Amino acid sequence: MKLYVIGNGFDVHHGLDTRYTSFGLYLKNNYWETYELLLDYYGFADLDPDFPTTMSDPLWSEFETSMSLLDKDSVLEANMDAMPNYSSDDFRDRDRYTLEIEMERILGLLTTELYKAFKEFILAVQFPQFDHSRSVNIDRDAVYLTFNYTDTLSQYYAIPDKNVLFIHGKADEHIDELILGHGVDPESFKEKPAEPPSGLSDEDLERWMEYQSDQYDYSFERGKDAVNQYFSATFKGTDQIIKNNEDFFAKLGNIDEVYVLGHSLADVDLPYFKKLEQSVRPDAKWVVTFYDPDDEKVHGETLTGLGIANVAVVRMEQI
Numbered sequence: 001m002k003l004y005v006i007g008n009g010f011d012v013h014h015g016l017d018t019r020y021t022s023f024g025l026y027l028k029n030n031y032w033e034t035y036e037l038l039l040d041y042y043g044f045a046d047l048d049p050d051f052p053t054t055m056s057d058p059l060w061s062e063f064e065t066s067m068s069l070l071d072k073d074s075v076l077e078a079n080m081d082a083m084p085n086y087s088s089d090d091f092r093d094r095d096r097y098t099l100e101i102e103m104e105r106i107l108g109l110l111t112t113e114l115y116k117a118f119k120e121f122i123l124a125v126q127f128p129q130f131d132h133s134r135s136v137n138i139d140r141d142a143v144y145l146t147f148n149y150t151d152t153l154s155q156y157y158a159i160p161d162k163n164v165l166f167i168h169g170k171a172d173e174h175i176d177e178l179i180l181g182h183g184v185d186p187e188s189f190k191e192k193p194a195e196p197p198s199g200l201s202d203e204d205l206e207r208w209m210e211y212q213s214d215q216y217d218y219s220f221e222r223g224k225d226a227v228n229q230y231f232s233a234t235f236k237g238t239d240q241i242i243k244n245n246e247d248f249f250a251k252l253g254n255i256d257e258v259y260v261l262g263h264s265l266a267d268v269d270l271p272y273f274k275k276l277e278q279s280v281r282p283d284a285k286w287v288v289t290f291y292d293p294d295d296e297k298v299h300g301e302t303l304t305g306l307g308i309a310n311v312a313v314v315r316m317e318q319i
Contacts, residue, residue, distance in 0.1 A: 002258075005258065007264060022121075023118060062264070084099075167241065258286045265303070
């Protein structure tokens with residue numbers, strides 16, 4: 001029995017404009033403030049189709065992984081003018097929260113606004129007339145796990161939805177949000193509380209504690225806490241998603257052929273592939289496609305590193 005794992009390269013192969021660089025251009029044209037934040041605080045290249053080097057920026061290519069790269073210190077530093085002046089005659093108690101409010105506004109642009117834009121972008125993707133020269137030889141009666149949000153399998157190959165698990169959601173007007181995010185544990189972004197040096201005398205320890213107290217600023221800490229919420233809001237909890245779909249994985253015990261079509265095998269999604277390796281037959285044959293020549297070796301090594309022994313790496317046209 002066959003399992004097909006579908007990634008974004010499958011849609012691109014069929015002429016759908018679903019690249020993350022295209023999403024970046026959509027942001028640039030429709031959500032400028034969010035786009036500018038990605039440039040300023042993550043290091044994304046300013047996309048320009050007339051300059052090919054910008055269109056091959058690895059941060060855009062691995063957009064989900066790059067979502068963990070927010071430079072929170074730069075965000076705070078750039079907005080220090082929102083900090084209250086406690087000594088001013090004009091100071092009001094509400095001024096303590098101005099930095100926090102601004103951080104929450106930026107957080108909204110990088111989460112709620114970005115996810116809204118992504119859903120709009122996916123829903124606007126056009127399906128070109130089917131090009132039979134790009135057809136892939138796939139089994140209509142097989143099991144499908146797709147990381148895409150589109151219904152390409154149904155549109156072009158008449159694969160029934162009952163055979164397909166949309167692991168990150170299917171684009172639909174009625175779905176609030178599609179699953180998109182990084183895979184870094186949000187706890188790793190939190191600062192550890194300062195600890196006094198060892199061996200201090202009671203007097204020195206008291207001085208150290210007084211110094212720490214003097215350094216504490218309520219307004220700044222509130223703003224910092226607001227920024228840190230970003231990493232939780234954009235975290236793609238793969239472990240929980242796998243648990244939510246345990247029934248699907250439990251039914252893969254008879255799978256002896258796995259075809260991974262157009263997936264980048266990015267780190268953020270590797271927990272899914274480890275789960276698949278544990279769910280299908282131990283002697284299953286794995287076939288993974290590559291597009292960039294540099295990926296041919298990398299894809300094979302990635303799957304081998306997950307404990308998969310029988311791996312072939314081919315081009316999509318060879319399926």
